[in-house]
Amino acid sequence: MERTIRKNFWSYSMRFLLIHLVTWAVIASLFLLFKEKLPESRRVALDFFRPYRLGWPAVAPETIRGIILALVLFPFYDLFVKSNRGHLVLFSALWGLAILGSIEPLPGSFEGMIYTKTTFGEHLLVLVATAVQVFLFCTFFLRWEKRGRGNKA
Numbered sequence: 001m002e003r004t005i006r007k008n009f010w011s012y013s014m015r016f017l018l019i020h021l022v023t024w025a026v027i028a029s030l031f032l033l034f035k036e037k038l039p040e041s042r043r044v045a046l047d048f049f050r051p052y053r054l055g056w057p058a059v060a061p062e063t064i065r066g067i068i069l070a071l072v073l074f075p076f077y078d079l080f081v082k083s084n085r086g087h088l089v090l091f092s093a094l095w096g097l098a099i100l101g102s103i104e105p106l107p108g109s110f111e112g113m114i115y116t117k118t119t120f121g122e123h124l125l126v127l128v129a130t131a132v133q134v135f136l137f138c139t140f141f142l143r144w145e146k147r148g149r150g151n152k153a
Contacts, residue, residue, distance in 0.1 A: 012077065012145075013070040019141045020066035021059070027133040028052040034125070045107050045118035052129065069094070081145045087138050094134045099127070 031052040035043055073080075073093065080086035080093075102109035107118045108126030 009074055012074060013067065015144055016070035016073075016141065017063065017066040019137055019144070020069065021062060023133050023137045023140065024062050024066075025054070026136070027129055028054050028058070031125075031129045042119065042121065045112075045116060045122045046125070052126075069097070081142065087142055090138045090142065091134055094137065095131060098130045098134065 032054065035046055035052075038046075040047070073090075076089075076093070080090040083089060099108070100110050102111055105111040105115040106126070107116070107122045108130055112118055113123055
């Protein structure tokens with residue numbers, strides 16, 4: 001049984017990581033395009049903190065973040081895959097971690113709202129981008145998981 005759990009965890013975590021990195025890259029690209037349309041005076045915190053960035057130096061931390069999220073959420077797998085409200089449970093968990101679980105005061109995080117002079121618009125832009133990324137992740141991940149289990153999503 002331990003071998004089955006280990007095998008299931010590794011396949012689950014690789015699917016989780018793949019979808020996490022793809023949705024992150026898509027949203028980061030769109031975010032950077034949108035950010036460039038803002039006047040420089042309205043994106044000071046976004047240019048300083050760079051909540052979304054592309055390139056290999058940004059992929060490594062996102063890979064680590066994806067693996068940690070997969071590990072933390074694995075015990076709750078049945079809750080979000082087998083439940084009728086699994087999409088809502090997974091979305092709430094991931095978006096909550098994005099807002100409350102930041103280790104630095106980034107735009108869009110709880111600490112960023114309290115400890116920085118970042119404008120409301122910058123916070124809102126990051127919160128919306130994060131919500132869209134989490135929504136896309138949940139949609140694609142749960143479809144893949146349910147399809148693999150024989151349940152059409």
